[in-house]
Amino acid sequence: MFWRILKKDLKRKKTMNVIILLFVIICSTFASASINNIVAVTNGVDHFYEISNVPDIEVNMNEGSEAYNRVAAEPSVTEIKKLDLLMIMSSKSFSLHGEKLDTFINPAYLMSDEDMIMNFFDEDNKKITEVEKGKFYSTTVFLDGLDIKKGDEVTIKVENTEITLEYAGYFKGAMLPTSMGSSPYLLINREDYRYLDASPDMHIYDDVVSTDIFFIKTDDLPAVMDILEDYSDVSTYTPEEAKTMYLLDMVTAYILMIVSILLMITAFVVLRFTTGFTISEEFREIGVMKAVGITNPSIRRLYIVKYFAIAIVGAIIGFLISIPLANYMLKTISMNLVLEGGDTTYIGFISTVFVVAIIMLFCYNSTSKIKKLSPIDAVRNGQTGERFKKKSVMHLSRSRGSSTGFLAMNDVASAPKRYIMITVIIALGMLMTSIMASWSRTLRDDKLHPLFSIVESDATIMDTETMGDVIIEDDGYITVLDDIEQRLEDNGMPARVAVTMINSTDATYEGEHLNVLAEFQEGHFDNTFSYDEGTAPSKPDEIAVTSSVMKMLDVDIGDTLSIKLGDEYRSFIITGKYSSFASPGVRFCDHFDLTDVPKNGCMGIQVKFTDDLTQKQLSDNIEKLKDLFDTNKIYSTSEFISLNTGIGDTLESLRVLTLILTVMVTAMVVVLMERSFISREKSEIALMKAVGISNFSIIAQHTIRFVITAVAASFLSFLAVKPLSEFGMNLVCSMIGDVSSVECTYNTVEMYLLQPAILIAATIISAFLTATYTRTIKASDTASIE
């Protein structure tokens, strides 16, 4: 009997069933792919670190230094391995096909296969035991922007020392940076390494710096950390810190999971609605079944079996689609880590089963209405079994304007619950798209420059050589900046230049120590930074700090902090609090005297043209700068922000995907609801036709009802988008750095006009096309309606 009922029902409500099926497919596809991805990456990272035999801590310090000796003497330390690295400052020391590379910004590191302090893996996840002489492996960072394939030859040339190595593929190393813009690592044969290491060229020029990294295994990590905290010139890196770099790779998965949850909620609401509709349409049949003694659970099963069939078919299709999608999502991350062996498809399968279970639970709950009906209720209640509970809330006789508009508005006002539900669904879609748009725009907006500790400027020079000059030339950096200004002047681009120097150092307050990132704005124009609290430091003995410094050292504005600059500690009064991704951070006053202050790096060199330039002239100047400095690494401020956040483009792609999905879901919800409404209002439609109301008028009335909901959804979304965008953005930013009160950027036209227009258009088109189905209802159907 179930099969017969199912077959009949599936046939009778084809469109509605197809739409529900589509919902289930989308839900299970996204749920399965995103959960699979998150679980695979989370487990994969742990697995990768385990098989890589990572140390407990990575420390950058000098062999034989006091810090080294104290760590070596610590009883809990079981092993210290030293990794020799050759740090090549500029990508221009590399050439491919005879052309110098101008790709990576940060220095590249060369490693010897003799010094593989942990396990590295090749593209096929095979452990690398040695590198063939004359060949090299690289991390994927090296491949960014590079058209290289296995067998291609790369030449490394520093002064008179040159070596040509053949590319053998990329390799995966735990704790090695993977984000674009970070330092690439090259693994080479020990003989090749020795050849380079033995050359004086590799040690006497600024282009190459030899550096030591120690990998320490210990039974008591806090004890080692306690020792190292005493040394401001020592930097540490733990596996737990390293694992956070994969978070970015999971952002897409997390967003897809949120989308799938929202879709699931939508699907459930739609299911509940349609189930309720079906039951209210079939009160008479239900009454008869009850009258002849069929039990409530049996009647409920009749309805549930249909949704079970749809859920199963949808889930299977969704699961099958999710497999390639999950693989695609894992493609990038699997280039950087060895995912756990074996098939993770079962995770997707479990998610799919979970989706089916939730749908069935929801359906079971939706059929509870059956329980409340007595046989008499069901048979007596009106022609279609519906109860007239609604009161007319508006009055045609007192209204103005089009009668069709009135009827539509009156329908919406008479069934607010029904239309509020549709409004909320459409508003959720609009919100998702708008939030994504504002995030992607914000993360590429140049107004974020203070968070990256750079002054407001027109362009940033990120060329490694120039940046190296600024850092290495000790206190001669002013001369370097002067030279740059002169070069710009000579080339018809009068400008002022500035630089933000970074120094990792120790800050102390009442016996507590904290390693902080000290930043110094130097150069020929002042910053325009704003402060969350207090004022900007304006004297040499004043500083501003980020919130974590205040929290960790328990200091506040007005307190005096000791900061190690060079070999001595100096006292500074805290005048303000600021937001920054470089945290815990300390900001000094402009043009602070950096004599004898070590500099670990800089955030590029900022250029502010003194002429009042148009956008086009600005772009032209950036191109001229590229020629002048012989590098592509000249960025506008928004490009610099985008490069540093790294996720703006991903969010932009997701925004487009979300917009497409929202349009699809809105269209499906509208079609499904309108078909339900038509089915429910068949008698009224026939009556309207009988009394002479035209088809067009009826179609218009049905369409306007959805236009009202879409417009209401737009307003709802307008009201919520700013607080929600900023809440989400600040939440994420505060996790990454000491950042609060970020104001999101909105494209007014896009957010208030274009996106709502797209969704309202989708609503109108789907409502109109579906409403044309009312044409099939004839005036004479008044006779055959039960």
Added chain:
Amino acid sequence: MNTVLQTKGLCKTYIVNKRQNNVLKNVDLTIYEGEMVAIMGPSGSGKSTLLYCASGMDKVTAGEVIFDGKNISKLRNKAMSRVRLDDMGFIFQQMYMMKNLSILDNIILPAVKSKKNKESRKASAERGRALMKRLGIDDVSTNDINEVSGGQLQRACICRSMINSPKIIFADEPTGSLNRSSSDEVMEELLSLNGDGTTIMCVTHDPKVAAKCSRVLYLVDGNIVGEKEMGHYDKSSGDIRSRERELNNWLMEQGW
């Protein structure tokens, strides 16, 4: 007398499960102004189909329907809707109304939609209230449709059918779902309308209803097989019993 409605060779065929079902077969019918014509016949004889085809609610398979001198059988949907809205009134067995509108709004909806009277909504509402008063339901004008009795609802439907002052009212079993007293009340109103000159075509099973009509047509298998002139019913003459007896005898002759 002027002809209001005429059908010539009216045929209606339904195809059900690939089988042809000829419901109306060359029906010729003429209804004159001021008449109240009852259509009777056994179940499945085509009474309602005739009413729907004659009123343009359903398309005819063949033949012509001449309404107010115009052939309406070939009219497009939009034009046909306009004719129904402006010049025809409808009363159904079930008291169909828009459930989101009050009784008064239901009544004036055709007036608001029609361009015939070119009046304000306020004026339409006034006319609606006047009709409701006439039919004795003015106290329920702001009520929802679930707040009134079946008889009141059917009288409201009559008001709606009257709102655009139609040339003819089509009534399909107007008393079919009412009890006897409500049925009598509704018939009183229809007779009163007819007395005011409104032409009425009424499908009914009830000889008591048909006995009050001026003419009765008897339909069997899609053909009009009998026609009886009953003359205008005058309530004051008190001849209803004799009219009913006369009609019953005639119906028995027809095979009722």
